Amino acid sequence: MSFTFRVDLRGVVDLLSHHLYATPRVYVRELLQNAVDAITARRLGDPAAAGEIRFEPSGDGVLRVHDSGIGLTESQVHELLATIGRSSKRDDLGFARHEFLGQFGIGLLSCFMVADEIRVVTRCGDHPTVSWVGHSDGRYSVELPGEQRAAPGTTVTLVPRRGEEHWLAEATVRELAGFYGSMLPIGVRVGDDEVTSGLAPWETGAGETAQQRRARLFSYAEEVFGFVPFDVVDLAAPEGGVRGVAFVLPAPANPAVRVAHRVYLKQMLLSESVEGLLPPWAFFVRCVVDTTELRPTASREALYDDGLLAQVRDTLGDGLRGWLARLGASGPERLRAFLAIHHLGVKALAVHDDEMLRLVHQWWPFETNVGPLTLAEFQDRYGVVRYTASLDEFRQMAPVAAAQRIPLVNAGYVYDAELLSRLSAAVDTAVEVLSPADLTLRLDHLDPAEAEEVRPFTVLAQRILDRQGVEVTVRAFDPASLPALYLLDGDAAFQGDMLRARESADELWGSLLDVFTTGAESRSQLVFNHRNPLARQAMSTGDEELTRFAVEGLFTQALLLARQPMTPAATAAYNQSFLGLLSRAMGAPR
Numbered sequence: 001m002s003f004t005f006r007v008d009l010r011g012v013v014d015l016l017s018h019h020l021y022a023t024p025r026v027y028v029r030e031l032l033q034n035a036v037d038a039i040t041a042r043r044l045g046d047p048a049a050a051g052e053i054r055f056e057p058s059g060d061g062v063l064r065v066h067d068s069g070i071g072l073t074e075s076q077v078h079e080l081l082a083t084i085g086r087s088s089k090r091d092d093l094g095f096a097r098h099e100f101l102g103q104f105g106i107g108l109l110s111c112f113m114v115a116d117e118i119r120v121v122t123r124c125g126d127h128p129t130v131s132w133v134g135h136s137d138g139r140y141s142v143e144l145p146g147e148q149r150a151a152p153g154t155t156v157t158l159v160p161r162r163g164e165e166h167w168l169a170e171a172t173v174r175e176l177a178g179f180y181g182s183m184l185p186i187g188v189r190v191g192d193d194e195v196t197s198g199l200a201p202w203e204t205g206a207g208e209t210a211q212q213r214r215a216r217l218f219s220y221a222e223e224v225f226g227f228v229p230f231d232v233v234d235l236a237a238p239e240g241g242v243r244g245v246a247f248v249l250p251a252p253a254n255p256a257v258r259v260a261h262r263v264y265l266k267q268m269l270l271s272e273s274v275e276g277l278l279p280p281w282a283f284f285v286r287c288v289v290d291t292t293e294l295r296p297t298a299s300r301e302a303l304y305d306d307g308l309l310a311q312v313r314d315t316l317g318d319g320l321r322g323w324l325a326r327l328g329a330s331g332p333e334r335l336r337a338f339l340a341i342h343h344l345g346v347k348a349l350a351v352h353d354d355e356m357l358r359l360v361h362q363w364w365p366f367e368t369n370v371g372p373l374t375l376a377e378f379q380d381r382y383g384v385v386r387y388t389a390s391l392d393e394f395r396q397m398a399p400v401a402a403a404q405r406i407p408l409v410n411a412g413y414v415y416d417a418e419l420l421s422r423l424s425a426a427v428d429t430a431v432e433v434l435s436p437a438d439l440t441l442r443l444d445h446l447d448p449a450e451a452e453e454v455r456p457f458t459v460l461a462q463r464i465l466d467r468q469g470v471e472v473t474v475r476a477f478d479p480a481s482l483p484a485l486y487l488l489d490g491d492a493a494f495q496g497d498m499l500r501a502r503e504s505a506d507e508l509w510g511s512l513l514d515v516f517t518t519g520a521e522s523r524s525q526l527v528f529n530h531r532n533p534l535a536r537q538a539m540s541t542g543d544e545e546l547t548r549f550a551v552e553g554l555f556t557q558a559l560l561l562a563r564q565p566m567t568p569a570a571t572a573a574y575n576q577s578f579l580g581l582l583s584r585a586m587g588a589p590r
């Protein structure tokens with residue numbers, strides 16, 4: 001046995017009218033859309049038919065909307081107005097018909113956000129005029145009034161809901177009709193005033209020069225989005241019937257915040273906050289576009305995320321990429337200014353895109369230990385692009401590497417290491433990572449006699465620092481003013497974090513962490529500098545206690561210079577060393 005769902009109309013009307021839409025403002029959009037569709041339908045049979053839409057607010061708070069559209073017959077009124085979800089704008093197979101804005105058969109219900117009662121008086125051709133009255137509780141009535149409408153078309157009358165009268169007031173209706181309908185190809189009036197302005201922002205007015213158009217678009221961005229753009233980019237994606245412009249933001253945008261765009265559907269404003277129109281990396285622009293092919297969701301706050309939208313996204317992304325490439329070709333100053341604002345977006349793009357990577361290579365100044373340089377400049381001067389993959393490593397190694405005449409790029413900022421690691425795929429260049437271990441290899445070894453001489457010190461220092469998890473070595477390197485160098489490589493840092501977390505974890509969590517800890521094979525290093533007089537003195541005190549204080553003191557100082565956190569063990573070593581040295585310096589109490 002099969003049954004059909006039973007529906008409580010009050011619930012459905014309430015759901016569709018109040019909960020689907022973000023704001024009551026959209027009732028004007030839905031009325032406009034129905035009027036436009038009705039005129040479009042009429043013109044399908046009579047291309048010369050006049051197209052007029054007029055909002056008529058009245059003193060008693062009631063709003064009337066007249067259109068010269070196709071109207072409805074009595075049976076259509078029963079079928080379409082009185083059936084939720086039934087629309088004349090779908091074909092026999094249920095597909096949205098291309099020429100219409102509507103498709104779901106629910107838009108009129110949005111009027112119940114502001115009205116208790118909706119009246120429709122309509123005439124289709126020479127059929128008798130029909131009157132339909134619908135209430136928000138789901139009741140409706142249909143009559144054939146004696147009085148005929150003077151011409152085919154429809155008048156929708158909204159009787160305000162208590163407390164919502166302001167939505168139907170003349171000033172509000174004028175603002176909303178202009179907001180949603182100013183670009184419609186059909187004249188819209190509120191009272192006697194025309195609210196359609198005709199020219200879409202991306203179009204070119206008759207006799208308008210490129211410069212005038214640019215100035216007009218700049219004013220548009222300022223008025224609509226509240227900023228003077230860095231530049232304007234024309235956009236087109238024919239597969240989605242998309243035309244429009246992108247305004248490049250004049251200030252950095254947060255890449256984590258999804259950018260919302262102003263989207264028109266067949267020249268009627270759908271929403272100001274449509275997301276997903278552009279690829280996520282394009283967070284440096286805001287767009288205003290019109291589409292004839294993309295489909296809106298029922299609430300019309302978003303575009304239906306289907307294959308076509310994905311294709312459009314790619315095409316629009318290509319357009320922006322092309323603009324960036326042209327910017328580089330036309331003038332380095334402009335591109336530098338753009339990168340100074342939006343380098344994060346461009347770098348995000350360059351992670352997957354060789355052309356953008358070449359742009360970064362050519363124009364973006366990286367921090368290096370020989371001053372700020374673009375990768376292209378760095379490559380010209382030093383051949384190999386040698387870099388550190390983390391900020392910490394750069395800070396630790398930059399001065400020492402500079403003293404060894406090893407120019408070094410800091411690739412520790414967001415995306416940089418990824419970009420450097422695939423740089424040679426896009427540009428003909430040699431690229432190398434410089435790890436702390438590599439750097440130690442480049443520091444001079446002591447000659448055999450010196451090495452023999454410092455061996456007792458190395459053994460003692462290693463014993464003292466074992467509990468700190470560091471490996472002790474002695475090398476001779478510049479700058480000679482640096483007594484000891486603390487080098488932490490990425491894996492050692494990770495293992496260190498794991499061990500610290502393991503110490504404070506409970507049984508279960510601790511055993512999970514054990515999976516990641518690999519034991520002590522990867523340790524950080526403390527390299528004593530044989531060229532530094534103080535370090536050399538520490539190596540030959542002949543006083544075990546004093547050596548201990550010196551080793552612990554130099555270790556903690558190197559740790560701080562490398563901007564590493566002080567562990568409890570390091571803090572204890574620091575205290576011991578400082579207090580011990582103080583007490584030695586002041587002599588035994590008398």
Ligand SMILES: Nc1ncnc2c1ncn2[C@@H]1O[C@H](COP(=O)(O)OP(=O)(O)OP(=O)(O)O)[C@@H](O)[C@H]1O
Nearest residue numbers: 034035038080087088102103104105106107108154
């Ligand atoms: N002004 C009008 N003139 C002629 N027919 C109309 C008018 N307004 C509504 N209709 C008819 O009523 C039907 C339902 O309208 P409604 O606005 O609820 O949905 P829709 O426009 O079909 O789709 P959507 O929910 O996407 O807006 C329409 O399909 C149309 O046939």
